[in-house]
Amino acid sequence: MKRLIVIIFFLVGVGAVLAVVAASAPSASRTPNGRAAVKVFAPRGGPGPSCARVYPLRRTVSTPAVLTGAMRALLAGPSAAELRAGYGGWFSAKTANKLRSVQVRRSVAYVDFRDFSRLIPNASSSCGSALLLAQLDRTTMQFPTVRRAVYSFNGSRRAFYEWLQRAEPEVNR
Numbered sequence: 001m002k003r004l005i006v007i008i009f010f011l012v013g014v015g016a017v018l019a020v021v022a023a024s025a026p027s028a029s030r031t032p033n034g035r036a037a038v039k040v041f042a043p044r045g046g047p048g049p050s051c052a053r054v055y056p057l058r059r060t061v062s063t064p065a066v067l068t069g070a071m072r073a074l075l076a077g078p079s080a081a082e083l084r085a086g087y088g089g090w091f092s093a094k095t096a097n098k099l100r101s102v103q104v105r106r107s108v109a110y111v112d113f114r115d116f117s118r119l120i121p122n123a124s125s126s127c128g129s130a131l132l133l134a135q136l137d138r139t140t141m142q143f144p145t146v147r148r149a150v151y152s153f154n155g156s157r158r159a160f161y162e163w164l165q166r167a168e169p170e171v172n173r
Contacts, residue, residue: 036066040074041138042082042089043131051127052134054089057082067143068102071111074139075099090120090132100154107147108171109140115153117163129164 039056047053057078061069077092100112117124123132140149150169153159161168 034063035060036063036069038066038070038073039139039142040070041135042078042087042091043135044086044088047127047131051130054131054134054138055087056138057087065102067104067109067140067146068099070139070142071099071102072096074135075113089135090123090128091135094119104145107145109146109149110152111136111140111149112152112155113160115159117153124163124165126165129166132164133166 038059038061040059041054042057043053044055059070059073061073075091075098076096077089078087095116098114098116100114101110102112103110120132122128136151137149140146148169150157150171151160153163157168157171
């Protein structure tokens with residue numbers, strides 16, 4: 001009987017460890033040939049009361065730089081089929097090549113863009129900036145290694161956040 005109890009406790013412990021490992025695994029699911037499934041987020045239909053309602057769209061990107069791939073996919077915008085289904089947002093073929101770099105340090109993703117403010121000037125309205133940040137933040141923070149995101153234009157956080165008429169986030173150095 002003692003042996004059975006020990007085996008049961010062992011199996012419960014193994015199950016708990018497996019659950020923790022599964023919960024901490026990246027949100028990107030692996031596919032064959034160095035590819036991973038990720039999500040990009042886009043609005044569908046009206047803006048809703050918060051202006052920040054976005055929905056996931058599945059993309060496949062190269063590994064190991066899945067956050068970089070997700071950001072490139074987001075900047076490319078919805079596909080033609082997704083546009084017909086009512087998805088939209090600020091990103092399109094015009095913004096597709098605007099990613100400069102992505103770095104994650106101490107759970108903060110630093111995402112730097114080539115300045116695309118002239119391509120989507122209405123994003124600086126209060127509702128527009130909420131939607132833009134929702135698309136960026138939800139796409140960036142789907143990964144368990146990222147707790148916060150900070151964005152910049154050509155290396156300048158100030159330029160990005162002033163464009164959105166928002167305070168530049170504090171970053172612990």
